[in-house]
Amino acid sequence: MKIKEKFNLRQASVPIMFILICAVCIPLSGLSPKMLINEIITRMGRNSFLILSLLIPIMAGMGLNFGMTLGAMAAEIALILVCDWQIVSVPGMILAAIISVPISVLLGIFCGKILNRAKGREMITSYIMAFFVNGIYQLIVLYLMGKVIPIKHSSIKLPRGYGIRNTVSLLSMRQKLDNMLAINVAGVKIPVLTFIIIAVMCFIIIWFRRTKLGQDMRAVGQDMDVARDAGINVERTRIISIVISTVLAGLGMIIYLQNMGNIATYTAHSQIGMFCIAALLVGGASVDKASIGNVFLGVILFHTMFIVAPRAGAYITGDSMIGEYFRVFVSYAVITVALIMYETNKRKAKSAASMKLKDAQDSEETQKSADAQEG
Amino acid sequence: MDTNSAPLLKMQGIKKDFFGNQVLTDINLELKAGEVLGLCGENGAGKSTLMKILFGATDIAETGGYGGDIFLDGQKVSFSSPFEAIEAGIGMVHQEFSLIPGFDATENILLNREPEKYNFISEIFGERLNTLDRGAMDERAREAVDKMGVAIDRHMMINTMPVGHKQFTEIARELSKEQLKLLILDEPTAVLTEREAVALLDSIKNMSERGISVIFITHRLQEILTVCDTVAVMRDGVLVECVPSSETSVTQITKRMVGREMAGSSEKREIRNNDDAKTILKIEKLWVDMPGETVRNVTLDVKEGEILGIGGLAGQGKLGIPNGIMGLYEAGGSVVFDGKEIPLNSPRICLDSSFAFVSEDRRGVGLLLDETLEWNVAFPAMQIQDKFLKKYLGGLIKWRDEKAIREVTEKYIDELQIKCTSSKQNAKELSGGNQQKVCLAKAFALEPRLLFVSEPTRGIDVGAKALVLEALRRFNRESGVTVVMVSSELEELRQVCDRIAIVSGGRISGILPADSTTEDFGTLMLKGVR
Numbered sequence: 036m037k038i039k040e041k042f043n044l045r046q047a048s049v050p051i052m053f054i055l056i057c058a059v060c061i062p063l064s065g066l067s068p069k070m071l072i073n074e075i076i077t078r079m080g081r082n083s084f085l086i087l088s089l090l091i092p093i094m095a096g097m098g099l100n101f102g103m104t105l106g107a108m109a110a111e112i113a114l115i116l117v118c119d120w121q122i123v124s125v126p127g128m129i130l131a132a133i134i135s136v137p138i139s140v141l142l143g144i145f146c147g148k149i150l151n152r153a154k155g156r157e158m159i160t161s162y163i164m165a166f167f168v169n170g171i172y173q174l175i176v177l178y179l180m181g182k183v184i185p186i187k188h189s190s191i192k193l194p195r196g197y198g199i200r201n202t203v204s205l206l207s208m209r210q211k212l213d214n215m216l217a218i219n220v221a222g223v224k225i226p227v228l229t230f231i232i233i234a235v236m237c238f239i240i241i242w243f244r245r246t247k248l249g250q251d252m253r254a255v256g257q258d259m260d261v262a263r264d265a266g267i268n269v270e271r272t273r274i275i276s277i278v279i280s281t282v283l284a285g286l287g288m289i290i291y292l293q294n295m296g297n298i299a300t301y302t303a304h305s306q307i308g309m310f311c312i313a314a315l316l317v318g319g320a321s322v323d324k325a326s327i328g329n330v331f332l333g334v335i336l337f338h339t340m341f342i343v344a345p346r347a348g349a350y351i352t353g354d355s356m357i358g359e360y361f362r363v364f365v366s367y368a369v370i371t372v373a374l375i376m377y378e379t380n381k382r383k384a385k386s387a388a389s390m391k392l393k394d395a396q397d398s399e400e401t402q403k404s405a406d407a408q409e410g
Numbered sequence: 411m412d413t414n415s416a417p418l419l420k421m422q423g424i425k426k427d428f429f430g431n432q433v434l435t436d437i438n439l440e441l442k443a444g445e446v447l448g449l450c451g452e453n454g455a456g457k458s459t460l461m462k463i464l465f466g467a468t469d470i471a472e473t474g475g476y477g478g479d480i481f482l483d484g485q486k487v488s489f490s491s492p493f494e495a496i497e498a499g500i501g502m503v504h505q506e507f508s509l510i511p512g513f514d515a516t517e518n519i520l521l522n523r524e525p526e527k528y529n530f531i532s533e534i535f536g537e538r539l540n541t542l543d544r545g546a547m548d549e550r551a552r553e554a555v556d557k558m559g560v561a562i563d564r565h566m567m568i569n570t571m572p573v574g575h576k577q578f579t580e581i582a583r584e585l586s587k588e589q590l591k592l593l594i595l596d597e598p599t600a601v602l603t604e605r606e607a608v609a610l611l612d613s614i615k616n617m618s619e620r621g622i623s624v625i626f627i628t629h630r631l632q633e634i635l636t637v638c639d640t641v642a643v644m645r646d647g648v649l650v651e652c653v654p655s656s657e658t659s660v661t662q663i664t665k666r667m668v669g670r671e672m673a674g675s676s677e678k679r680e681i682r683n684n685d686d687a688k689t690i691l692k693i694e695k696l697w698v699d700m701p702g703e704t705v706r707n708v709t710l711d712v713k714e715g716e717i718l719g720i721g722g723l724a725g726q727g728k729l730g731i732p733n734g735i736m737g738l739y740e741a742g743g744s745v746v747f748d749g750k751e752i753p754l755n756s757p758r759i760c761l762d763s764s765f766a767f768v769s770e771d772r773r774g775v776g777l778l779l780d781e782t783l784e785w786n787v788a789f790p791a792m793q794i795q796d797k798f799l800k801k802y803l804g805g806l807i808k809w810r811d812e813k814a815i816r817e818v819t820e821k822y823i824d825e826l827q828i829k830c831t832s833s834k835q836n837a838k839e840l841s842g843g844n845q846q847k848v849c850l851a852k853a854f855a856l857e858p859r860l861l862f863v864s865e866p867t868r869g870i871d872v873g874a875k876a877l878v879l880e881a882l883r884r885f886n887r888e889s890g891v892t893v894v895m896v897s898s899e900l901e902e903l904r905q906v907c908d909r910i911a912i913v914s915g916g917r918i919s920g921i922l923p924a925d926s927t928t929e930d931f932g933t934l935m936l937k938g939v940r
Contacts, residue, residue: 248538389699
């Protein structure tokens with residue numbers, strides 16, 4: 036029991052650090068509570084779904100899925116097409132979701148197959164793969180769209196006649212989902228429908244854990260060899276987990292972009308994986324363990340810091356860039372700390388097992404000498 | 411038990427060779443329903459190979475299959491994978507645990523055979539989205555645990571369980587399979603405490619009453635006599651004896667297990683008495699955490715100039731001793747060499763104190779496979795002792811002395827009769843025996859004061875074996891180097907060593923002069939087995 040408590044304290048150290056940072060920065064930022072809560076609610080609606088997509092690969096023992104960027108790219112391609120076809124509002128979003136799913140599935144299968152060849156190095160492999168697929172994405176968006184894939188509207192096309200502009204406006208969809216069923220509580224807008232969708236997703240994940248597939252994933256995540264000996268198809272299970280994650284990331288990206296109201300065609304996806312993973316880790320998750328609670332705690336803490344840090348930075352140094360610098364710096368720092376903690380924990384567990392041997396020997400010695408004294 | 415019934419299992423003329431190396435010769439074995447068969451024999455006697463054949467292990471088919479026939483319930487069977495064997499009603503509990511650490515006992519018992527509940531989503535996406543029926547799972551796990559007759563906590567996480575309970579969880583998993591007719595237990599009591607072992611034996615009797623046959627492999631002979639109906643003893647791939655347990659005794663089984671007819675190797679040779687020599691290496695309270703070869707509380711003196719053998723059964727910890735001292739696995743205790751304390755867990759300091767180690771893991775630790783023989787022989791000496799280097803500018807720049815390297819390599823190629831095209835050949839192109847000779851040459855080139863040799867003859871043919879052993883003996887006698895040799899083959903230890911220490915259950919169970927009888931060694935080997 037004692038060991039467990041200690042372990043939890045280690046796990047909790049990152050969230051506690053962030054609570055302290057937020058506690059210092061909130062008064063400095065000079066934001067009114069109403070504004071702050073409004074911002075936090077908005078960002079919860081915007082980001083939670085994306086972060087939920089990370090949970091399933093962690094369950095399957097594949098670590099933090101940096102490859103969720105693949106799903107984000109699939110969603111962007113779908114949204115660009117829907118935008119060109121001028122299907123607006125929620126129907127447009129649903130159509131974009133329908134288009135993004137097959138693309139995400141294909142990318143997920145591709146990603147899963149490669150990760151199966153790089154067992155134990157999933158994180159770095161998926162991270163680098165995100166760069167590779169980004170290249171393909173750019174090829175499609177920059178050259179094929181308008182040349183091979185018909186794009187009618189010049190508002191999203193580059194002036195040269197093919198390729199997509201740096202920014203695609205999603206004005207027709209902007210916050211359409213958030214505003215449906217939205218209620219206003221004391222000046223704080225609550226996007227009820229978005230929250231309902233997120234809640235449904237949470238229930239699906241809880242339910243999924245209790246299915247046969249979920250159980251298999253947990254088994255594969257803990258010991259692939261044992262799972263294989265028991266007859267579980269390890270490779271297939273791992274691929275499915277990545278496919279689910281990629282599809283959910285795509286859907287999450289659509290929710291994210293409808294809230295933003297525009298697509299930064301060439302950069303929107305590039306940091307999304309990093310920020311989602313950082314948020315999850317801030318919520319107290321680790322490489323091999325994450326819960327829905329970690330997701331929400333992470334979103335609140337990480338984004339509170341995002342909101343208040345630039346203003347606090349501006350207040351202290353007079354330069355708001357320091358806050359922008361700070362948030363990127365912190366994201367990378369959090370991920371680095373989490374990875375180091377994961378490795379040291381593994382090593383510690385091993386060392387503890389060795390120490391047990393020594394303790395057993397020592398207690399045997401004392402027992403022996405006690406016996407000798409008696410005799 | 412119905413003695414008239416046809417045998418449940420019949421193995422007829424089973425033969426197996428690994429690339430021409432005969433490991434099983436003409437094994438005939440019968441087992442009735444509900445019968446308990448005790449199977450014993452030294453390591454390498456062929457027990458595990460025989461069980462692998464029965465259980466359809468994939469490496470048997472990959473190495474060319476086996477000869478002879480297996481009949482189960484009168485039907486001829488030949489399993490190409492363990493899954494087929496399980497399907498036919500054979501269960502096996504391996505020595506290494508096959509459990510998911512973060513699952514509780516119930517989840518492990520029913521791993522991948524969980525009762526499921528149908529729902530509408532699984533109709534669309536397939537059966538894997540059925541939810542688990544926790545109630546039914548608990549019920550079935552309880553039945554299996556009851557069947558076993560040993561109470562374990564079904565809701566305890568595996569990683570918080572004592573080792574014995576893990577073993578029982580595995581047994582319960584096999585028992586939860588309804589088709590189970592034959593259960594193979596591979597050294598199940600090795601990890602159990604005294605009380606747990608007794609519980610297991612009761613449980614085996616219980617299973618036998620329910621009509622499940624059990625093949626029970628163990629080194630604890632008393633257990634075999636307590637619980638088994640029949641005792642089968644294997645030696646060198648031959649079934650030497652198969653008798654009802656009432657007609658045999660521990661001494662007789664021991665004799666059958668070790669007492670091999672010695673042909674030709676019984677030549678007289680001098681065994682030196684080094685009792686008067688000073689103690690060069692003093693090991694006290696050594697523990698080593700080497701997976702599968704745990705060492706517990708070993709205290710051992712090595713005399714200057716002797717060849718000390720360390721023997722014992724596999725998995726008892728003999729390999730852990732040199733690996734722990736050389737710093738390859740986490741270790742504790744005290745090691746004093748020539749009056750100087752050697753810190754553990756630091757390979758470099760061991761090498762600096764002129765220790766050398768020929769590892770049992772030739773290809774992993776022993777050799778630079780993609781480099782030439784010259785490099786393999788000279789590399790450690792170059793790294794550690796600055797040998798074979800030409801120094802310029804007062805030692806600021808060191809260049810390899812290619813000529814000296816070639817000379818020393820060629821010297822050892824001659825001496826050890828290493829078969830190769832030239833000293834520039836890559837190490838991986840050599841045969842196993844010649845690779846082993848290169849490992850020795852490498853250690854000799856270090857000119858150590860203390861040489862650890864671990865399993866020097868594993869996996870090499872008879873001719874090379876004799877040469878390697880002869881080289882070791884000559885190196886000891888001519889250069890006066892103290893040698894500690896670890897081997898699972900008692901015979902070869904007796905040929906080379908002056909004294910032999912037997913390790914059992916991670917501890918030294920006794921030290922005897924090399925000319926003691928095999929029975930004495932056999933008794934020591936089985937004494938502390940746990």
